[in-house]
Amino acid sequence: MTLEEKRAWIRLFAAVISYAVYLVVVLGRVDGRALPDVPYATVLLWTVGAGIAGAIVAEIVLGALRPGASRAKDVRDREIGHRGDHIGQSFVVIGGVAAMLMAMAGWHQFWIANVIYLCFVLSAVLGNIAKIGLYRGGFPQW
Template identity: 40%
Template sequence: MSHEEKRAWVYAVIAGVVPVVYAVIVFGRLADASVAEISYVRPLLIAVGVAILANVLADTLMGASRGAGRRDERDVGIFRYGTQAGYYVLAAGAAGALLLTLAGFEHFWIANALYLAFVLDALVSSIAKIVAYRRGF
């Protein structure tokens, strides 16, 4: 397994775990309170910060491994392919958040739609990269 494929796996795991913890914390409050009463900003910022720090830490730890930093044409192509796949998902999610804004939804839903768009971008791009490494590109 190449360094870039390992990196895609780590990115996918972080992009899958952190939002689930955030969702359990924030959406668990919906049973007891209305959307306007839920304090979601701090947990959202903490989730984003934790994901960023976890990725930086993982990158640093993986950078010490053999083969880190060496990318060939195949790695570059797979990275571009995965990133492009994620961009489509991110654009659709941003359009969805824009529609929520135009429809007058609460900030809670708009912010979470944007966060979901970024999470799905990370997951789709990582999965596309992993599939490309496993099945060929």
């Protein structure tokens, strides 16, 4: 398994785990209130930050455990990275358009923030799954 494939796995797990923690904490705070009335902003910011920091720390630990591993990216790594990012970016666009439409329709900021966060997570998940699939299943010549 290449270093870039390991990074894709780390980022995939970091995105899923941080979003799952966010959902558990926010849904645990409902306590009979309507969902938009639940305090969510601090939890959202902390889980995003923790997900990013966790992925960085995991990549550093991975590098420390395998100090002799090559960190060089070849053409295949760069192409897989670009294709995975392009595939994942579709959800960033979907989230941006959805948030814009929700704002124009006057939706509560809770829903707008959550659709953006969900789409960022889906972008990371889809993009990293695509990268892992390209590493595992071969690289098609498109």
